[in-house]
Amino acid sequence: MSEFIPVGPITDFADPSSTLVEVDDESVALIHAAGSFYALDDVCTHDGGPLSDGPLHEDENPPAIACPRHGAKFALTTGAALTMPATQPTRVHEVKVEDGQVLVKLTV
C-alpha cells in the first residue's frame, strides 16, 4: 500500500521550481509553482524524457510543464498531455506539506 513519503523540507523547493525526487524507487518530478505543490511521474509518455528538467509554464491555463526532449506539455494538476507529440497522460501523485516537510504519496 502506498503511503505519504517525505521528500524533503519545503525550503529545498523554491517557487517556482521543478526537482527530481525519489519516492519508493520511482522518479517523481516535484513542482512548486504559484504557492502549490504538484507531483508527476518524471517520465514523458512520448519517449521517456525527464520532465523535471523541462521548462515550467506555471502561468498558463492549465499550468503545465514541458518535456525538454520534444516539448510535449503536461498539465500539473491532472497529468493530461496537452500538446503533441505526447498523447497519453502521465501519472500524478498526491502531495501534502506537514510541519515544513513535503510528502508525496504514489498513485498505484
Place this chain on the structure above:
Amino acid sequence: MTTAISNTTKFDAAGFEALLAERAGEPAWLTERRKVSWQAFEAANWPSSKDEEWMRTDIRLFKLDAFKPTAGVPVAIAGEQPLLSHGVDLGGRVESVNGAATLSELDGEIIAKGVVFGSLSEAVTQHGDRLQKAFDREVVSPTYDRFAMLNDACWTGGVVLYVPKGVRIEKPLHAVSRLSGAGATDMTKTIVVLEEGAEATLLMESASTDAESAGLHNGTIEIVVGRGAKLRYVNLQNWNNRTWHFAHQKAVVGKEAQLQWTIGALGARLAKVNQRVALAGADAEAQVNGVMFTQGKQHLCYNTHQHHEAPYCRSDLLYKNALQDSSRTVWRGMIQVDEAGQRTDAYQRNDNLMLAATARADSIPGLEIEADDVRCTHGSTSGRVDDTMIYYAMSRGYTRQEAVRMIVTGFFQQVFDRITIDSVREALGEAIGQRVQDLPNQ
C-alpha cells in the same frame, strides 16, 4: 590480515587508498593502472540522457555513495543452489560473495594440462606477467565511460580462465557471484583466453542472497577466442530486482574460431549492458543468444554490437524478451562491417512478447556497412499474448497461469533450441517459469 576497508568506506579518495592498501600484494603495473583509472574516474561525469546510448536509460536515481568498496575478507554465504550447474558434472568451480572469492576448485587433470581457472584476484599475484598481457590488450576499453573507469580502478572480484593451445576441456566450468546485504558491491573483471585450437564451456551466473537488499554490480568481461578455438559461454544475470547492473562485455573471435554466447537477463532493478562481439579473423563465427524476462518496474537495456573486421565471418544474434507489469526493455543492436569484411553473413533479431499493456519494449536495430559483398539482415517484432490462445488453453482445463506459462515457454523455444547445453536450457526455463505471474485481465 587486517582490513582497511570498513563498512563506512565509500568510493572516494580515502576509500580508494584503503582499497590499494588492502591489495598491496598486487604487481606494481596493476597498482599503477588502478591509479590512472581512478584519476580518470574522478575527472569524468556519469553518462546522462544527453548521451545517445543512455537516452532511454535514466540513472539519475543511482547514487554511488549508497554502495561501499568490498571488504577483502571473504565470508562464505550459504546461497541457494546455483541454477546452471544443476546435475552437471563440472570440471571446476568458483564462488564469490560481494566480489571476494569464497571457493575455487579445479580438477587435477585439467590443472595438469596447464589450464588456469579461478579468482582473478588470486591469479594476478600468481600469474601476474601472463595476465598483464591480457590487461594490456584492453579488449574492453578502461576509459569507455565512468563505469568502466570505476571498474578498472576498484575491481576486486572476477574470474580468469586460460586454456593453453590445443587443450580441450570436456567438462563445463562454473562460476557464481553472489551479492549479500544492503550496499554490497560486486565489482568484477572476467578474463577468458582460449589459445589456438582450445575448447571450453564456461557457465557463469549471479544471484542475491535476499530479495530486498539494494546491490551494485559493475563488471567487465573480456574474451579472446584464439585461432580455431571453440568457446561456449553462458552468462545468467539473476540478481534481485533492487540491484543496479552495469556491464561492458566483449569477445574477440579469431580466425576459424567459434563462439556461442548465451545471455539470460532476469534480475536487476536497472541493467545497462554493452555486449560486443568482434569477428577479428577470417572465417570466424559467433552465435549470440539472449533471453530476457522482466517484471515489476525493472528496466533492462542491452546494447549489442557485431563487428565484422575480417572476411568470410558469420554472426547470428537472437534476443527474445518477455515483459510483465510496467517493466521496460531496450535493445539497441548494431551490425558493423568494415571494408575488409567481404562475404560477411550477419543476422540480428529481437522479439518481444508483451504480457501487460503497461510494459514497454524498444528495439533499435542498426547497420553500418562498408564492404560491398555482404549479407546482413535484421528484424524485430513486438506482440501481445494472444487472448484466443489463452481462452483455448483454459477451455482445455488449464488455469490462466498455466496457459500463460506455456505461451511464454513457447515464445522462448526458438532461442532455447539454439542452446546446445541441456542444463542451461532447463535452468533458464525453470527460472522464467518461477517468475511468470498471473496476467492481469486487460
